[in-house]
Amino acid sequence: MIVELADIISCENKEVSKQVEIELMSFNSRLGEFPIVKKAPFVLKFTNEENKRLFIRGEADVTIAIPCDRCLTDVDKEFHILIDKELDLTNQNEEKRMDETDYMVGTNLDVDKLIFGEILVSWPMKVLCKEDCKGICKRCGANLNVTECQCQKTEPDPRMAAIQDIFNKFKEV
Template structure:
């Protein structure tokens, strides 16, 4: 959803409150495509503080299903969006780059709500997601979920430094 900022920019001290629905059905990034389980409208407060500076405040919540790092079951991960930033609308793209301000959710006089939500999810993306603290993962050979029980696969892992020697012994087993 795009919000037109031209009316707010025209009057100094003007405040606009908007309930913006989040239409995102999945979160897409270089990590993959993750389905959105729950979402609530984003409550935006946009204030013209003067001299073409806008203060944007956003509050909301979105839940994304992220696979467990060990067993690959979907884990509903909640992201609280609590955003507050002042944007100088007179600053050029070059000035923003120089100030390391990478605002890609404001283009011209429009605020892109979906891009703002996307950025907030990306910033708060967890380093590790587990379905439970003691998740046992899956068998690398047969794929059985070890949380549901063990499998009959050989779980011994020989020392990788001994791999050459074990190859020699496996060749001579037939003799």
């Protein structure tokens, strides 16, 4: 959603709250495409401080489905986003202002780009469906949380076991 801020930027000490919406349906980054499963309109508060600074503040909740790192089952990950931005209004050169932020184009605020950037910086290093997720079997692909596959029960080939031993020792060093 694009919000026109010209009236706030041009009016000294103006303070306005606006209800805004996230239009993004999914979060697309170089990590992949992740569906946004929950979002809601939220309030952004804009404050023009003495025509010097523009503050943009608000809170938003977004839930994104991210696959578990071990078993690939989708996990609903909640992001509580705290927005606290400060833009320099003394810089009248709009092109330069655009350089600093990708969510402001002239006097237009792109809410989706703002939210995208906030999600990106708080993206979790690791996502697990549960702490003790057993993952998937590397041989047959079975989800070991739901089923027990036969692979584990098979006696390992003694030659493979010897190689495994070497690997394990290597890891310990």
